[in-house]
Amino acid sequence: MRVGIPRSLLYYKYLPFWKTFLTRLGAEVETSPLTNKKILSRGVEVAENELCVPVKAFYGHCMALRDNGVDAIFVPRVVSVEERAYTCPKFLGLPDMIGAVAGPLGLPPLLTPRLNQREKPREFKWQLIDFARRQFGRSKLDAVAALESARLAQRSYQAGLVGGKKPLDLLPNSRFNVPRSRPPAEQRKRIGLLGHPYNIYDGYITQNLVARLEEMGAELVLPEMTEHHELMQAATDVPKQLYWSYEKEIMGAINLWTENKAVDGVVYVLAFACGPDSMIQVLIEHRARIHDVPLMSLIIDEHSGEAGLITRIEAFLDMLMRKKKTAAA
Amino acid sequence: MGNLHFMLDDLFGRLGVDYIRPPASSTRTLQIGAQHSPEFACLPLKINIGNFIEAMEAGADTLIMAGGHGPCRFGYYGIVEERILRDLGYDFKFMMLEPFNDGAWAFYKTFEALSPGLSIRKLWKMLKVSFSKARAFDRLYKRALQLRAYEVNLGDTSRTLRQAEEILSRPRTPEEIEAAAAEAMTVIEAVEQDPGREVMRVGIVGEFYLLLEPFSNFGLEETLGHMDVYLERSVWVTDWIAPNRDNIIYGYPKKDIEKKAEPFLDQNVGGEGRETIGSIVMFAERGFDGIIQLLPFGCMPENIATSIIPRVQQEHDIPVLTLAFDEQTGRAGVITRVEAFLDLLAARRRSKAGALRA
Ligand code: SF4
Ligand code: SF4
DSSP: OEEEEOSSTTHHHHHHHHHHHHHHTTOEEEEOOOOOHHHHHHHHHHSOTTSOHHHHHHHHHHHHHHHTTOSEEEOOEEEESSTTOBOOHHHHHHHHHHHHHHHHHTOOOEEOOEEEOSSSTTHHHHHHHHHHHHHHOOOHHHHHHHHHHHHHHHHHHHHHHHTTOOHHHHSTTOOTTOOSOOOOGGGOEEEEEESOHHHHSOTTTTTSHHHHHHHTTEEEEOGGGSOHHHHHHHTTOSSSOOSBHHHHHHHHHHHHHHHHTOOSEEEEEEETTOHHHHHHHHHHHHHHHHTTOOEEEEEEOTTGGGGTHHHHHHHHHHHHHHHHHHHHO | OTTHHHHHHHHHHHHTOOOOOOOOOOHHHHHHHHHHSOTTSOHHHHHHHHHHHHHHHTTOOEEEEEOOOOSSTHHHHHHHHHHHHHHTTOOOEEEEEOOGGGOHHHHHHHHHHHSTTOOHHHHHHHHHHHHHHHHHHHHHHHHHHHHGGGBSSTTHHHHHHHHHHHHHHSOOSHHHHHHHHHHHHHHHHTSOBOTTOOOEEEEEEEOHHHHHOGGGGTTHHHHHHHTTEEEEESOOHHHHHSTTOSSOSSSSOHHHHHHHHTTTOOSOOSTTHHHHHHHHHHHHHTTOSEEEEEEETTOHHHHHHHHHHHHHHHHHOOOEEEEEEOTTOOHHHHHHHHHHHHHHHHHHHHHHHHHHHO
């Protein structure tokens, strides 16, 4: 069975896990191409207009996989990845949203395991074993072995990220993200790049933001470079505990960076109409302000390219440079 | 918001709290709220900010906000609102009221802080009585939604409703409330009606705040009633507080609605997303002419529902009009779309009748 994984949303977080798991269960795994004009515009066309751009892109990626003739598309329902927390409501509804257009668009069947460990830790294990049994007819033993390999793959991915690699260095076939040239090290500024990985690393939507930042003299600091438990610990420094796991990662990063003076400035990428980010944005901007760390919020949508993203970050980096000089003088 | 303030008036009165009801939401409320909120915060948060600012202008020194634990934004509103207001330079005491099933003790403590010396038993009794009053209000409003379509003199129902609200807001003891509820209902039933009138039957579904706060939807329900549309609505304050009782205002306990939603949306996605889908199915099965879905622009659960509605429509053959609201929405545009929708419903009725004759 050829199973397609859309290259959008949680792809950027969990591809090594999913790919290994499905492969070990006997599937031939295929990912959709990098986001391109056709993928995005088709997604925008079929998706509800008020949705955020990464979800719109997800629709387009499903259509690309259909065109490539896969037998099934992997659209997990990731409800919760830790106790007492959720992901984003849109991840909770994603299989039903794609399911609603599957008929009219002629999509192949969807594989939609429900992953939820809000109530109990380690629930994933049983949910995935059950999935392996029902969708692939695999025994519990097989499933456990597949899970083990998948965990190892994911762990080595995360170790790579903590070691300073960027997600795109480690994910397959990523053309974006390679700077053409960079200023010498002593001229660089430490820029914390904040936001959901699927927003930051989709080079088509962000106009290759990561590489452009590096070309302009940024030494990037990423949330993924910090051990996950440290991020989560730092995220508790808020008036009320957040209940969105991925927002906690973002909050944890800004808390750490501001406290340890780990960055000269922060670029915060958020998708237009992103619900969770519209909330923490207020706390993040406040945090940066009281610690006197310059922060630029960069809002992306399907028209970002035209809106001059690059001009804005250029101005921001110039400002940081001037600030550094005045501080030195 | 909506009739919630009647319940709060009652409850705070019982607690002996010096309570300032924020001035009714106005264009100014929304304007200052939107000005100080993140661009794509959802509309209720923007109006909240405006309400809090106006309440403080009116002399409030303590703000209370309800809490929650996701998955949607509402549970975190309070924290964000406090931050915004403090950054604007306001000085106030701030309290979050987290839901009861989150911890009964913390719930009690929040009230005890407002009304020192309050015992748990007394609080429980007060809540029960206030709740029964709120229920009576909900019943009254539900009846008004149905009756307005049949009123002989335009505006009678709304005028009488103000009278009935007056009757129902005064009583204190459970016996008085029961008597007042009956009296208020008699008053509203007495509005002169034309039972033979042919009316459209439309179900209103969508996000809690938009459905309960007439200011946020330009008083759409009243307008529809005046256009001879019989309305039922899927969301009510007291159903929301106690969703699985038998005598639910909407008519069906939450678990039944979820069952109806299951083939299309098999997951709680926060807010009213799943209830919206389930209720559309229910209204369709009951033969309603159409559905109007109301939501704040960018509302996540409702956007999920909207994404799924085409499939529901296909299987249940019912027209749905989706209306999203933010601070830029104008009344005229909404009314135009509603009128066009009602024309469509009328045409469908005629063609159905034609098909039957043929
Ligand atoms: S977290 Fe924001 S960007 Fe991500 S899916 Fe949810 S709404 Fe979209
Ligand atoms: S349900 Fe809609 S309006 Fe309510 S918090 Fe969520 S997004 Fe905002």
